Amino acid sequence: MGDTAPISPLGYFTPSPQQWKYTEDAAAKRWRYWRIVYRIGLGGLFVIIAWCLGPNWINFGQFSKPTMNDLVRIVQRDCVPVVRAMKEYHRDVGRWPDRIEDLTPKYLTDRPRPAISVHDGQFMFFSKGERIFYEFTGSGEDWFVEGGFLNGPIPVPPVTISPSTRPATQPG
C-alpha cells in the first residue's frame, strides 16, 4: 500500500483487493439483521396505513371496518323514525308514501339525512358503503343490509306503531 490514498479522477476512493478488503464481524452482521428488521417494520407501517387503517378512516370514519353494531346505532338513530313515519302514513292514508316529502312535516318533523331514500313505498339508506333497507312485507318484516362488507339481517327489532285512532283521510 502506498503513502497516498488512491483517489480516482472523479474523487472516489477505489481500493484494490490488496489495499483493503472489507470484512464483516459478528457485531456488524447483527446490526445488519436489525437494519433488515427496521426496513421490514417501515414496510409494515406503510402497508398498515395504506391498506388497513387509512382506507377505513377515509371511507368509514373509523380505523376498523364497519360491523353490525355500527349499523345498529345508525339504524336506531336515522332509519327507525323514517320507517315509523312511513308506517303511520300507510296506516292513516292507506297507501305507502311515494317520496320523503309525503312524510314531512306531519309524520316526520325533522327532514332526514340526504342519504335516506323513500320511493314508491321502499325505504333505503346508504351508509358506510352499505345499503340498508327495511322489508315491509308481513311476517318477514325486518332490517337488512347489503354491501361489500356486510350482508344479512340487522339485529334491530321491527318497527311497530300504535293502531290508528282517527279515520283514514287523504292528506292535503
Next chain:
Amino acid sequence: MYCRKCYANLKQTAEFNRCGRCGRAFDPGNPKTYLSRPFPGNWKIARQILWTTIIGVMAAYVVATFQMASLGAGGH
C-alpha cells in the same frame, strides 16, 4: 465509526478518510460525518417514519377510492 451511507466499518479505512465500500468521505475528527453504530441515526429514523406515513396516507386515499368504486360497481 461507521459509514453514514452504507454502514461499513470505517476503522479499516480510517487512514484514507473515505469509506472502503461506497467511497463516502468522512472526517475522523468530526463525529457528524460518521455513525457511532451501523444503524440509521435518530433523525434519519424520524424522517423515514414521517415520509412512510405521508406516502402511506396518499396511498390510502387511492386504495379508499378504489374500494368505494368497486363497491359502487358491485351493483346496487
